[in-house]
Amino acid sequence: xxxxxxxxxxxxxxxxxxxxxxxxxxxxxxxxxxxxxxxxxxxxxxxxxxxxxxxxxxxxxxxxxxxxxxxxxxxxxxxxxxxxxxxxxxxxxxxxxxxxxxxxxxxxxxxxxxxxxxxxxxxxxxxxxxxxxxxxxxxxxxxxxxxxxxxxxxxxxxxxxxxxxxxxxxxxxxxxxxxxxxxxxxxxxxxxxxxxxxxxxxxxxxxxxxxxxxxxxxxxxxxxxxxxxxxxxxxxxxxxxxxxxxxxxxxxxxxxxxxxxxxxxxxxxxxxxxxxxxxxxxxxxxxxxxxxxxxxxxxxxxxxxxxxxxxxxxxxxxxxxxxxxxxxxxxxxxxxxxxxxxxxxxxxxxxxxxxxxxxxxxxxxxxxxxxxxxxxxxxxxxxxxxxxxxxxxxxxxxxxxxxxxxxxxxxxxxxxxxxxxxxxxxxxxxxxxxxxxxxxxxxxxxxxxxxxxxxx
Amino acid sequence: xxxxxxxxxxxxxxxxxxxxxxxxxxxxxxxxxxxxxxxxxxxxxxxxxxxxxxxxxxxxxxxxxxxxxxxxxxxxxxxxxxxxxxxxxxxxxxxxxxxxxxxxxxxxxxxxxxxxxxxxxxxxxxxxxxxxxxxxxxxxxxxxxxxxxxxxxxxxxxxxxxxxxxxxxxxxxxxxxxxxxxxxxxxxxxxxxxxxxxxxxxxxxxxxxxxxxxxxxxxxxxxxxxxxxxxxxxxxxxxxxxxxxxxxxxxxxxxxxxxxxxxxxxxxxx
Numbered sequence: 001x002x003x004x005x006x007x008x009x010x011x012x013x014x015x016x017x018x019x020x021x022x023x024x025x026x027x028x029x030x031x032x033x034x035x036x037x038x039x040x041x042x043x044x045x046x047x048x049x050x051x052x053x054x055x056x057x058x059x060x061x062x063x064x065x066x067x068x069x070x071x072x073x074x075x076x077x078x079x080x081x082x083x084x085x086x087x088x089x090x091x092x093x094x095x096x097x098x099x100x101x102x103x104x105x106x107x108x109x110x111x112x113x114x115x116x117x118x119x120x121x122x123x124x125x126x127x128x129x130x131x132x133x134x135x136x137x138x139x140x141x142x143x144x145x146x147x148x149x150x151x152x153x154x155x156x157x158x159x160x161x162x163x164x165x166x167x168x169x170x171x172x173x174x175x176x177x178x179x180x181x182x183x184x185x186x187x188x189x190x191x192x193x194x195x196x197x198x199x200x201x202x203x204x205x206x207x208x209x210x211x212x213x214x215x216x217x218x219x220x221x222x223x224x225x226x227x228x229x230x231x232x233x234x235x236x237x238x239x240x241x242x243x244x245x246x247x248x249x250x251x252x253x254x255x256x257x258x259x260x261x262x263x264x265x266x267x268x269x270x271x272x273x274x275x276x277x278x279x280x281x282x283x284x285x286x287x288x289x290x291x292x293x294x295x296x297x298x299x300x301x302x303x304x305x306x307x308x309x310x311x312x313x314x315x316x317x318x319x320x321x322x323x324x325x326x327x328x329x330x331x332x333x334x335x336x337x338x339x340x341x342x343x344x345x346x347x348x349x350x351x352x353x354x355x356x357x358x359x360x361x362x363x364x365x366x367x368x369x370x371x372x373x374x375x376x377x378x379x380x381x382x383x384x385x386x387x388x389x390x391x392x393x394x395x396x397x398x399x400x401x402x403x404x405x406x407x408x409x410x411x412x413x414x415x416x417x418x419x420x421x422x423x424x425x426x427x428x429x430x431x432x433x434x435x436x437x438x439x440x441x442x443x444x445x446x447x448x449x450x451x452x453x454x455x456x
Numbered sequence: 457x458x459x460x461x462x463x464x465x466x467x468x469x470x471x472x473x474x475x476x477x478x479x480x481x482x483x484x485x486x487x488x489x490x491x492x493x494x495x496x497x498x499x500x501x502x503x504x505x506x507x508x509x510x511x512x513x514x515x516x517x518x519x520x521x522x523x524x525x526x527x528x529x530x531x532x533x534x535x536x537x538x539x540x541x542x543x544x545x546x547x548x549x550x551x552x553x554x555x556x557x558x559x560x561x562x563x564x565x566x567x568x569x570x571x572x573x574x575x576x577x578x579x580x581x582x583x584x585x586x587x588x589x590x591x592x593x594x595x596x597x598x599x600x601x602x603x604x605x606x607x608x609x610x611x612x613x614x615x616x617x618x619x620x621x622x623x624x625x626x627x628x629x630x631x632x633x634x635x636x637x638x639x640x641x642x643x644x645x646x647x648x649x650x651x652x653x654x655x656x657x658x659x660x661x662x663x664x665x666x667x668x669x670x671x672x673x674x675x676x677x678x679x680x681x682x683x684x685x686x687x688x689x690x691x692x693x694x695x696x697x698x699x700x701x702x703x704x705x706x707x708x709x710x711x712x713x714x715x716x717x718x719x720x721x722x723x724x725x726x
Contacts, residue, residue, distance in 0.1 A: 011624070032561075062685060063686075064680065064681045064682070064683055064684060064685045065681070065682055065684030065687070065689075065690055065693075066684055066687060066690065067684065067685050067686060067687060068681065090668055090669055090670065091670075091681055092664075092668065093664050093677075093680065094685065097664065097665075101578075101665065101668070104575065104578055104579070104582070105582065105668075106584065107586070109587075110587050110588065110668050114670075168686070170686070204625060246689055264629075275687065277689050280495060280688060281494075281495055281496075281497060284495050284496045284497065285496060285497040294686065296686040296687055297686075297687050297688055299687075300687050300688035301688065303492070304491065304492045304495040304496070304688065305495075305496075306492075306496055311584070329635060329686075366686075367687070368686075
């Protein structure tokens with residue numbers, strides 16, 4: 001009988017453990033957790049013992065590959081520049097993954113002092129109440145913010161205060177095959193969507209097997225295109241005058257989808273779905289003459305193409321005044337209620353990362369544009385623009401743009417989903433679907449998500 | 457007529473084999489190429505760039521991550537097999553009230569995808585202070601309904617008379633388990649172990665979520681760090697690193713292949 005009781009007990013414990021295919025939270029875990037707690041505190045003690053007396057500033061970022069190396073240069077540079085603080089950079093996957101993790105940790109143990117966010121997450125960060133008001137910080141540490149790029153400041157401003165320090169800014173540009181356009185009698189790509197349709201046949205005739213234009217379905221590119229033509233993404237002045245409650249991109253998006261449909265009819269469009277690498281390979285291969293993607297790719301595209309690559313500002317609709325773009329990309333937020341010394345160190349790092357020299361080197365090695373106006377005056381940038389005047393286009397497109405609620409960019413919690421909605425619609429149109437239907441589908445989803453998010 | 461159908465069979469098999477092996481061969485080709493060539497659609501390397509492998513090795517710090525992966529995968533495998541063995545044994549050989557319900561519960565667990573539990577698992581691990589520990593990565597993965605199912609099917613083929621005989625001889629449960637059940641289930645155990653090791657080795661999302669520091673991170677995360685953000689992909693490095701990462705699993709496959717096939721089909725027909 002006792003043996004049976006033991007068996008039942010064993011089964012109960014195992015039952016909990018085995019409930020799911022590969023995961024479950026169980027009693028046995030808690031036991032193991034308790035066992036482990038001892039080990040962990042030991043480990044922490046040794047860590048503190050090994051401390052060099054510097055204050056550790058934890059930084060979460062989402063840079064990988066080549067970008068990771070460039071970021072490490074900045075972190076190492078900061079650590080070497082003073083002996084009070086030590087910034088420890090830890091990679092956390094991609095923007096959306098890192099953001100989810102940060103929000104879930106909710107400032108608990110192991111949360112970073114500084115965190116890199118994508119432009120799509122600024123409203124969610126603000127709503128979470130986990131991040132510091134950067135404008136207050138600037139005042140506290142007497143930082144002169146007049147040097148920061150006004151457009152980038154506009155983007156990351158929520159309710160009148162800056163909530164993130166701009167760091168890696170980029171915006172979409174047109175990359176074009178200089179020779180292919182020249183063959184068709186064009187020096188630069190057409191400024192307007194209508195112009196691209198008109199030029200489509202000339203480009204196809206002058207270059208065998210080449211189509212005029214392509215773009216991926218990436219939602220970020222689409223909302224930048226709408227911005228340039230003066231269309232808002234969400235209501236309430238793009239969420240700038242009051243919290244956004246519904247989609248406002250219907251008209252602009254419909255026109256863009258119709259442009260794609262017309263271009264497909266004119267045989268001037270090649271479909272690469274959502275893959276930036278595919279579209280880049282197609283461009284290098286001579287399959288398309290022009291395509292749009294973020295300026296952050298500039299260096300690698302120009303290095304890899306076997307022909308001369310030109311860069312131009314993104315097109316607009318002929319009857320719209322071009323507005324410019326908003327300062328997309330990424331920025332640093334700072335955790336709230338940090339210990340005084342960590343906060344001081346974290347802010348010092350933010351200031352360092354946004355300083356003119358650092359931003360100049362960062363921009364020159366990547367294709368992001370500097371978020372510090374002083375950077376444009378540095379030797380590094382001057383040499384770069386002299387050697388590669390094309391790199392200046394991305395910055396000019398932003399610097400010469402208007403400054404209003406449209407170009408401040410959309411401020412909305414569900415920006416990630418909105419971009420997904422636009423993307424789903426674009427995929428439909430790329431494959432021959434009806435533009436109006438695609439827009440209806442996107443708007444319906446956007447409004448639903450937004451309503452749900454605002455109800456929380 | 458028979459010859460004809462055999463030829464057809466081989467044609468289909470060869471086609472399938474090509475489909476299966478193509479991604480692997482393509483990765484090998486890319487891993488030996490120059491990135492500019494790849495971006496220009498030149499997939500057959502003109503010069504073999506073996507140095508890509510050295511670069512991937514140093515750049516991604518692969519050895520370090522590999523050590524973590526070996527620890528995580530080995531411990532996960534051991535725990536999963538041990539727990540599944542005991543559970544399956546209890547279900548098959550120890551009659552108790554509601555054993556059918558318990559088994560049904562296990563099976564229903566197979567229907568719940570890991571992704572659904574990701575956030576709650578994270579909260580549990582976080583609350584237990586296990587972020588950034590091997591335990592945090594391993595614990596949510598040690599229970600395997602599939603493993604219990606596989607071993608149960610296998611154990612059901614062991615004649616119950618053996619158990620009755622050992623009961624009459626006065627042999628204890630654990631002795632019977634150790635001396636009779638485990639040896640007779642060897643193939644299934646090895647199958648489960650290989651399968652579990654591969655799954656654990658290839659796991660990306662959970663180890664990423666359960667860690668914030670590089671110290672305990674596994675090889676798949678190291679691999680991901682090589683993949684570029686916001687810029688053009690360095691395909692040759694990614695391909696070279698991918699090849700390096702697959703080596704341990706390939707070794708395991710060669711070692712356990714015959715057992716794996718035997719074990720997976722065992723109990724399928726009864």
